[in-house]
Amino acid sequence: MEIPNVADKWSSGVNEIILGATKDKGGTRTKTIAIGGSKCVPFMDFEGNPGHKPVVAMDVSDVPPEDWPETLSKPFADVLNDPAKWAKKCVEQYGADLICLKLEGIHPDKGNKSAEDAVKTVKSVLAAVGVPLIIWGCEHDEKDNEVMPKVSQAAKGENCLMGIVSQNSYKTLTATCLADGHSLITMAPVDINIGKQINILVSEMDFPLNRIVMFQSTGALGYGLEYTYSIQERERLAALTGDKMMSMPVICDVGREAWRAKEAKSGDSEAPQWGSREERGPMWETITAVSLLQSGVDIIRMQHPKAVAAVKKCIDRLY
Amino acid sequence: MLSIAERINGMFKDVREAIKNKDPKAIRELAIKQTEAGASFLDVNVGTATADPAGAMKWLIEVIQDTVKTPIAIDSQKFDVVKAGLSVIKNEVLINSSKGDPEELDKYMTIAKEYNASLICLTMDKCGIPQDVERRMEIAMKIVEKAVEHEYELSKVYIDPVLFPINVDQKQPALMFDIFNQIKMISDPPPHRNVGLSNFSQGTKEKRLLARIFLTMGISYGLDAAVMDVLDKELMDAAITAEIIMNQHVYSDSYLTACRK
Numbered sequence: 001m002e003i004p005n006v007a008d009k010w011s012s013g014v015n016e017i018i019l020g021a022t023k024d025k026g027g028t029r030t031k032t033i034a035i036g037g038s039k040c041v042p043f044m045d046f047e048g049n050p051g052h053k054p055v056v057a058m059d060v061s062d063v064p065p066e067d068w069p070e071t072l073s074k075p076f077a078d079v080l081n082d083p084a085k086w087a088k089k090c091v092e093q094y095g096a097d098l099i100c101l102k103l104e105g106i107h108p109d110k111g112n113k114s115a116e117d118a119v120k121t122v123k124s125v126l127a128a129v130g131v132p133l134i135i136w137g138c139e140h141d142e143k144d145n146e147v148m149p150k151v152s153q154a155a156k157g158e159n160c161l162m163g164i165v166s167q168n169s170y171k172t173l174t175a176t177c178l179a180d181g182h183s184l185i186t187m188a189p190v191d192i193n194i195g196k197q198i199n200i201l202v203s204e205m206d207f208p209l210n211r212i213v214m215f216q217s218t219g220a221l222g223y224g225l226e227y228t229y230s231i232q233e234r235e236r237l238a239a240l241t242g243d244k245m246m247s248m249p250v251i252c253d254v255g256r257e258a259w260r261a262k263e264a265k266s267g268d269s270e271a272p273q274w275g276s277r278e279e280r281g282p283m284w285e286t287i288t289a290v291s292l293l294q295s296g297v298d299i300i301r302m303q304h305p306k307a308v309a310a311v312k313k314c315i316d317r318l319y
Numbered sequence: 320m321l322s323i324a325e326r327i328n329g330m331f332k333d334v335r336e337a338i339k340n341k342d343p344k345a346i347r348e349l350a351i352k353q354t355e356a357g358a359s360f361l362d363v364n365v366g367t368a369t370a371d372p373a374g375a376m377k378w379l380i381e382v383i384q385d386t387v388k389t390p391i392a393i394d395s396q397k398f399d400v401v402k403a404g405l406s407v408i409k410n411e412v413l414i415n416s417s418k419g420d421p422e423e424l425d426k427y428m429t430i431a432k433e434y435n436a437s438l439i440c441l442t443m444d445k446c447g448i449p450q451d452v453e454r455r456m457e458i459a460m461k462i463v464e465k466a467v468e469h470e471y472e473l474s475k476v477y478i479d480p481v482l483f484p485i486n487v488d489q490k491q492p493a494l495m496f497d498i499f500n501q502i503k504m505i506s507d508p509p510p511h512r513n514v515g516l517s518n519f520s521q522g523t524k525e526k527r528l529l530a531r532i533f534l535t536m537g538i539s540y541g542l543d544a545a546v547m548d549v550l551d552k553e554l555m556d557a558a559i560t561a562e563i564i565m566n567q568h569v570y571s572d573s574y575l576t577a578c579r580k
């Protein structure tokens with residue numbers, strides 16, 4: 001019996017975005033990263049061009065993280081006080097495709113660092129690594145609106161991915177990114193309708209659709225992963241059927257969310273039946289990432305080197 | 320929703336005059352206005368007044384293609400006029416229309432394949448227009464069989480069950496909904512489901528309201544294409560809203576803005 005061909009045909013696809021700018025394009029990056037471009041559901045390349053491989057962005061914070069368990073901070077123990085060295089280690093030793101610099105320390109409750117401090121940090125990280133940069137604010141609207149425009153200007157021409165903007169606060173950073181030639185992350189907390197709305201709002205400011213990356217906030221394994229999964233899956237299907245306001249590549253914040261789970265961070269004595277935390281934590285992050293990959297993700301933010309290695313290997317095998 | 324904009328038709332005085340005087344101004348304006356209103360195709364019909372319909376069709380298409388990139392629907396009952404139109408087409412094109420007789424379908428599907436064109440097929444044949452669901456579906460089945468025989472993509476076929484004006488036979492419109500549903504299940508992928516919307520409400524006092532309500536009800540049963548007045552903004556917005564209600568697009572507060580683009 002002949003097996004019928006059940007492949008779906010898709011009329012459209014995910015936008016392609018280039019992040020980073022080399023010298024000839026007005027930046028100083030030594031490499032650029034292309035994301036998106038998929039014209040099929042993940043891992044079903046018999047239905048269309050799968051586009052670019054998902055990439056891993058490793059998190060670097062401008063201040064030493066206060067809530068990281070020992071398992072997670074150990075590989076970075078020598079660099080946690082120096083974001084530039086930290087970024088370099090992620091790229092050179094752990095194979096990060098790009099760096100996500102989180103400006104945690106500008107938050108009024110977490111150090112309240114100034115815009116000048118943030119600019120200095122951004123410049124030092126740009127100088128230390130050649131990969132493209134994601135620059136992520138502290139998610140305090142007022143402070144981000146004060147600091148991020150200055151950071152954006154300092155990185156002008158580097159084509160960074162800047163974030164995040166939300167329905168309630170998008171005008172300042174959108175205008176700044178437009179002026180300084182950066183790409184932009186639009187955020188809606190696990191809400192596809194608001195996700196589309198923020199894309200429309202940003203596009204109404206003439207921000208090009210092919211410079212937007214969507215962020216739905218991320219649920220870790222056991223902590224709402226399925227909500228994130230189903231929204232991202234629906235976003236991908238909307239992109240494939242031609243919804244221009246849902247055709248952006250997607251970013252996930254896997255590292256931070258996975259390591260907030262007690263299953264990842266609890267010590268061995270707290271939960272002896274769960275196995276060694278040295279294995280358990282990275283595994284929690286890995287499983288969260290590879291599960292979400294199947295819903296359609298283009299950039300995964302990650303933290304532990306072991307998890308990064310496992311996920312990159314998985315991506316290479318599947319693509 | 321694939322909206323086939325009906326306004327470039329020689330039945331309208333301004334278009335008739337434009338054809339007669341070879342004056343492209345009115346045609347260009349209609350092409351731009353209908354494109355901006357969201358037309359998926361611009362229907363082109365030379366009407367009955369011209370002595371050289373094939374020449375008029377070519378001229379109209381060339382004027383439109385010089386003005387906008389919107390795909391064209393060549394609307395004629397005469398095969399030689401359709402052929403003349405196809406000979407000058409640059410972009411995607413839809414042929415409006417073929418009847419459901421096997422020999423007609425052979426002729427039209429052959430040329431549609433040659434030009435990579437889509438094709439509206441009416442569920443009527445030399446016996447006339449069926450009055451019931453069963454006979455219409457019988458012709459629809461034959462259309463699908465012909466497409467398979469010609470290896471003509473079903474996603475390029477638009478089946479039109481021939482909607483009667485409501486003031487001619489009031490029993491007919493309600494039959495359409497069952498037909499849309501059935502055509503949707505006839506094959507995978509199914510052919511499109513098309514109607515001539517203005518024809519349905521012509522000569523009535525509530526022309527626009529009737530068209531709008533039929534279209535939204537039709538969408539809920541699987542109607543996905545219509546020859547219609549795209550310049551009627553309420554009609555276009557009603558179609559978008561019906562599609563949102565049927566979960567065909569992701570909702571957002573600005574869904575009208577997003578879908579109009």
